[in-house]
Amino acid sequence: MDHQHQEEEEEEEDSGPESAFGKSPFQLTAQDVYDISYVVGRELLAISGGPRAEVPRRVTQLQFKIVGILEMLEALVNENSLTVEALKMERDNLKQEVDGLRRDGSSGKPEQLSVGPDKMLIDLTDPNRPRFTLQELRDVLQERNQLKAQLLITQEELQCYKSGFISPRDEQAGPTEKDSAGGRCSGSSRGSEEKTIIKRLFSFKQGKRP
Incomplete structure (x- = not known):
């Protein structure tokens, strides 16, 4: 069993x-x-x-x-x-x-290892890389605004010539007569000139074409 x-x-x-x-x-x-x-x-x-x-x-x-x-x-x-x-x-x-790759990289491109956390690497072969500093761009924009304002004033003066406020004979006259004619022109168009300049400057700041 x-x-x-x-x-x-x-x-x-x-x-x-x-x-x-x-x-x-x-x-x-x-x-x-x-x-x-x-x-x-x-x-x-x-x-x-x-x-x-x-x-x-x-x-x-x-x-x-x-x-x-x-x-x-x-x-x-x-x-x-x-x-x-x-x-x-x-x-x-x-x-x-x-570690070997890091050593090879440090010997070949030392500038890449010295970049701090608050800096940026720029590829010089990149066509879209930044070429100006922020201050340089501000200076360029300010100069552009000044040139636009001068252009508007020149256009207003040209309009005065075309409208007859200033004639070629007035241009050949003495300084007193020229200033008097210029005063009449500026007196009649100063308000519209200032409005035009201010309007175009605001349009430029808003990214519009004048």
Whole structure:
């Protein structure tokens, strides 16, 4: 009877949850872990609730199973350690490669490494690169506004000539007569001239063409 009972248990081990103990640690699945836990719990229940005569044999079987579990864990830990060491070596190799690239870059283009956080690198071959400072642009815009204002005044004076306020004979006259004629012209067109200049300057500031 005992021999037959032992054979039945061996058959259960080959086909049931016991089969997880015969697998390679690297082939175990989550279901195998559950099976191993189930087998250990079953053996503990059999030891605590079974006949006293069966206790020594049950304890021996449980010891073998515990040893098998420890061997699986040891194999997994060793494999994990090898993986970690390989990753560390790869990390060190990559770090050395990066350091070498930095040294090569510093020897070839030292100006790139001396740039601070508040500065900007400019590619001189870029056609869209900035060519003026902000102050230079302001000076150019101010000069442009002054030239536009002078152009408007010149156009108003030309209009005075065309309208007859200033004739060629007045141009050849003395300074007093010329100033008098110019005063009449400016007196008649000063208001419109100022409005035109102010209007065009505001239009220029708003990004419109005068």
